[in-house]
Amino acid sequence: MHARAVAATTTALLATTCLLVAAPGAWADDLGGPPTVIAHRGASAYAPENTLAAIDKAAELGIRWVENDVQRTKDGELVVIHDDNLKRTTDAEEVFPDRAPWKVKDFTAAEIARLDAGSWFGPAYAGARVPTLTQYLRRVEHNRQKLLLEIKNPELYPGIEQQTLKVLANQGWLDQLHVRSRLIVQSFSTDTLRTVHDLKPAVKTGFLGTPAVADLPAYAAFADQINPSYGSISAGYVAAVHAFSGVHGKALEVFTWTVNDAATAQRVAGYGVDGIITNKPDVVRDAVSGD
Template identity: 40%
Template structure:
């Protein structure tokens, strides 16, 4: 349940009047959508780094969203792109490598990379972090929405993520009890596979296109959430997803007018690079 400060920030953002009792503003009883920090607070810090996660926590995000990939020696890491060039100094550290895919590097090699300077010199030396580090950072502080990477050269990522979560049984138990853990994927078969391995963990299917009613009906037989791009989302889609018993979390919503629109449609979560736009922190 979102705290009063966040509910008040949402009410102010949406232009709803607050109730006033004894001179003190009191939020309406219904909370707004979950605030989901996309790759951490990635609008103001380098994405998927520890500082991005810590900033999102400080901003009172309800969840941080991460991207799960695997190194050549089997370590699960938090990294979005299939290759390392855009957000690290990999070409300087390892010149002439035939491939710069995340999966072609060992964990020890990845730890030597600077994943912060591309964003700002202020963050020079920020390292690539593991999924284990993510869990240690968020446990008891905020929720985790883990995306299984859609990079098509991987095999078995859903299985590996399920095994990794099982290795933190106390975290999973507590996070589920608090509604602070979920997994998502663009690849339907990966989502299904993960669901078969850890059915107690809520699973969502990402979609850049508007899903058809037939697709929604099929998803409702096993999925917990449908997570479409906000540009294809309208009231009809939100209502249909809810009618089928699923939640809907939209991505990636950064512009204030679009945030207001999505919240007004009654979506369950807003994935954003700027969680502070929703939390007021």
């Protein structure tokens, strides 16, 4: 009986150790595996960017991570759209011809909800809408996906960091599970990332850009990732980033953008990047999967 008990205890300890090593500690989906593939503005090569249709398309393709952009309306609603104006991806010029330059911040949420955000992409998507952040989070949750959320143009929207965190909290996205493995907040603004880290230290953050190697210790004080454009990096740069520990004590990661062809995906994967942000997530996944 004693020998069996010791054996059972040893087995349980080994299993627990394996779980601790394999699961919660690492930021990436797969330890030692290919780079994480992130659908840029959803699967935006195949559906209108930043719409619910685009994240549904990513889910259909089997892509776990989606990226989006968050801005704020005139009446304080957070909406998911890339540009700071509505011209390129909606019919705002036709619906509101006298409201140039059609800035997001100059329209109410109800006005933006009237706009067609899909016809520009193709007739199959006519009637798609600009989602609110709440609507977007609910769809990502429904699809059991993960979110790389970019706070866009924060200089236009004072307090958007606090507001974004509040919406995330209200939708259940700041619990331990989401914060540990399903959410990253990124920005081109160091001030924004510092604010997010100060307000919610557990949230993983990524800086969009390619800081000089000498400056990386400063970024490591408030970021977990350095997320540069693919044309600005090399294997040496990625290795230099990995040599520093981020704010949560793990090696700084690199998610690079925006890679849309197999050859480039394979090249940056060879650099050792941790993630690849892409409009064509199926193309990139197939290129780096090793199958």
